[in-house]
Amino acid sequence: MPLDTRPLNSLGLPKPPSETRVVVAMSGGVDSSVVAAMLKEEGYDVVGVTLQLYDHGAALAKKGACCAGIDIHDARRVAEDMGFPHYVLDYENIFREAVIDEFADSYLGGATPVPCIRCNERVKFKDLLETAKDLEADCMATGHYIQRMNGAQGAELHSAADASRDQSYFLFSTTPQQLDFLRFPLGHLPSKDDTRALAAKYGLSVAMKPDSQDICFVPDGNYAAVIEKLRPGSAEPGEIVHVDGRVLGEHNGVIHYTIGQRRGLGIGGLADPLYVVKLDVDTRRVIVGPKDLLATRTVPVREINWLGDVPFTSQEEWHLNVRVRSTRPPREAIVRPISDTEAEVELVVAEEGVSPGQACVFYAPESSRIFGGGWIWRGY
CATH class of the missing domain: 2.30.30.280 (Adenine nucleotide alpha hydrolases-like domains)
Incomplete structure (x- = not known):
């Protein structure tokens, strides 16, 4: 089959923007809104999709507390202002089964779960991605701060240019197949100020909308109240x-x-x-x-998603940097494969508060590349 020699567009696809359909996952926030507006201005065939994932009122047992409706309204308004179609998909059942139930059960099991990772893995980059393909999209774009780069063996995942906004910890489970279809147009921006400047340029109503700080279905940060509602008697x-x-x-x-x-x-x-x-x-x-009992150097990891160019088990050990909490910088470590999906991670310098349920994300020591990661599943 002859190679396609047509010039690539800004999304790396060999066709004009007007012939390139992009599904944009729109949360109603400034980041994904800017992505949609940017691509629309560049002439792409943009389709906005917002997921109805949860009902704040149900989560907190409060009447009229469904803040999710505001985000859907904001996403719809951006689509109307920029002139592209927008759809709202009811994913509440999928989200509850794939994310919320596991979150509650993990917490009850003494773990410290990270539901945002499971949402990306099991909902946005799985079910929504398949929906994008059903809509005959050529790719799906999101407002995540992370970079996708083309390497010798295909698409690679790299940290965002702005380290303070980098979301690689929450996206380590993105598979090579998903990465082929995904695009992250904001990952190269120097700072969030640049995103807000673009929002102002496009005249978006969400230009100054504050960032969300909490887990979406725990809007007030009170995890225990949500778990008690989900699991009475817990x-x-x-x-x-x-x-x-x-x-x-x-x-x-x-x-x-x-x-x-x-x-x-x-x-x-x-x-x-x-x-x-x-x-x-x-x-x-x-x-x-005492505090010194929190320190550990040995971290067991499973459910590993490996993004290296050669098989994970092709080496007895990998000298990488790892991040064991989203708020901590990567630290030097030795990763020893046990199987394709399990490993023992030895931290060169002990870390405090390593907890089951958190992710352990792998980074190249001297570049921005992410080599995947896995889940911390028990303590020593």
């Missing part, structure tokens, strides 16, 4: 126990605590500060101890 009281066996007090539910937590333990009056070092769900005990 906030059973128990004991706060020192690692030496002393009972220091009582708590009103393991779901109110996370590994590494110091404040809000309700056990004041002690000479040295104590931290949550373990959550024993079976006995409903919150185990506390």
